[in-house]
Amino acid sequence: MKEVYLGVDLGGTRIKAGLIDAKGDLIEWTTTETEAHKGREQVLKNLAGVIETLLSKTNVSAVGVAVASPLDPYEGVLFNPPNLPFGTFNIKEFLQEKFNLPIVIENDANAYVLGEWWKGAGAGAKVLLGITLGTGIGGGLVYNGQVWHGAWGLGGEFGHITILADGPLCNCGNRGCFEALASSKFLIETYKRLSGKEATPKVIYQSAIQGEKEALESFRILSRNVAVGLASLCNALNPDVAIIGGGLANAGMLLLEGVRLHFDSLLLDGLKGRIELRLAKLKDYSAVYGVVYKSMKAIKREVNG
Numbered sequence: 001m002k003e004v005y006l007g008v009d010l011g012g013t014r015i016k017a018g019l020i021d022a023k024g025d026l027i028e029w030t031t032t033e034t035e036a037h038k039g040r041e042q043v044l045k046n047l048a049g050v051i052e053t054l055l056s057k058t059n060v061s062a063v064g065v066a067v068a069s070p071l072d073p074y075e076g077v078l079f080n081p082p083n084l085p086f087g088t089f090n091i092k093e094f095l096q097e098k099f100n101l102p103i104v105i106e107n108d109a110n111a112y113v114l115g116e117w118w119k120g121a122g123a124g125a126k127v128l129l130g131i132t133l134g135t136g137i138g139g140g141l142v143y144n145g146q147v148w149h150g151a152w153g154l155g156g157e158f159g160h161i162t163i164l165a166d167g168p169l170c171n172c173g174n175r176g177c178f179e180a181l182a183s184s185k186f187l188i189e190t191y192k193r194l195s196g197k198e199a200t201p202k203v204i205y206q207s208a209i210q211g212e213k214e215a216l217e218s219f220r221i222l223s224r225n226v227a228v229g230l231a232s233l234c235n236a237l238n239p240d241v242a243i244i245g246g247g248l249a250n251a252g253m254l255l256l257e258g259v260r261l262h263f264d265s266l267l268l269d270g271l272k273g274r275i276e277l278r279l280a281k282l283k284d285y286s287a288v289y290g291v292v293y294k295s296m297k298a299i300k301r302e303v304n305g
């Protein structure tokens with residue numbers, strides 16, 4: 001019988017989920033609103049609903065859930081996710097009791113990097129470093145097919161390395177974090193400062209493509225900051241491939257070329273010209289692919305001891 005896994009990406013706005021087989025073929029895909037503003041019970045109901053819908057299609061070996069939250073990936077405990085109404089909550093226990101299946105939990109940014117390593121832009125990398133640029137900055141490091149978790153599962157918070165002492169205030173309470181200097185909020189504010197206009201990242205991108213000076217300059221400043229943060233991480237961690245994903249990566253080559261302009265000059269000599277910079281490939285599917293890969297490995301370990 002075909003081995004099938006169920007993967008879920010639980011974000012603050014949407015729940016995305018799919019059935020994927022052991023070869024990495026997507027069999028079924030569904031999404032729904034998270035409805036985080038309605039509270040924990042409603043979110044759990046929506047999450048369970050998505051899982052039930054997919055379970056009704058076929059037998060699955062395990063369920064993997066990627067969550068937009070700081071968490072303990074071993075115990076499955078979420079620690080006060082900023083965009084989900086959970087507080088401190090053991091989501092693994094909840095799902096295990098409800099579905100009586102092996103449950104695997106992973107942070108969504110880590111799952112994104114693992115998914116890209118398995119079937120996306122990071123395929124074949126020995127050490128893959130990934131960042132997502134969106135409302136915030138997430139990140140992760142995968143080596144030999146495993147997520148680097150740090151001592152307590154909270155490793156890889158790349159958005160909160162300091163790149164400018166006394167810089168702008170970050171959501172985490174510190175100043176000058178990578179996230180405060182290279183997120184969509186930073187792009188919006190930079191564009192407003194230069195042009196006097198309020199616009200979404202998508203509109204700023206369109207204006208840049210049409211050659212508007214302020215929009216191009218905003219992307220130039222953003223790209224340089226991305227290069228500074230990314231090169232610092234690469235100097236410390238020596239990946240062979242680094243990927244950029246998240247909403248701002250929709251700017252594609254405009255962003256990537258801007259980052260490449262500065263990236264190599266910021267690397268240590270031994271690394272210059274050797275780290276491949278790529279855009280993430282799996283878009284909406286990356287975190288689901290990541291938790292499915294992790295679930296598959298967890299099951300194999302159980303079977304083989």
Ligand SMILES: [Zn+2]
Binds near residue numbers: 170173179180
């Ligand atoms: Zn921060």
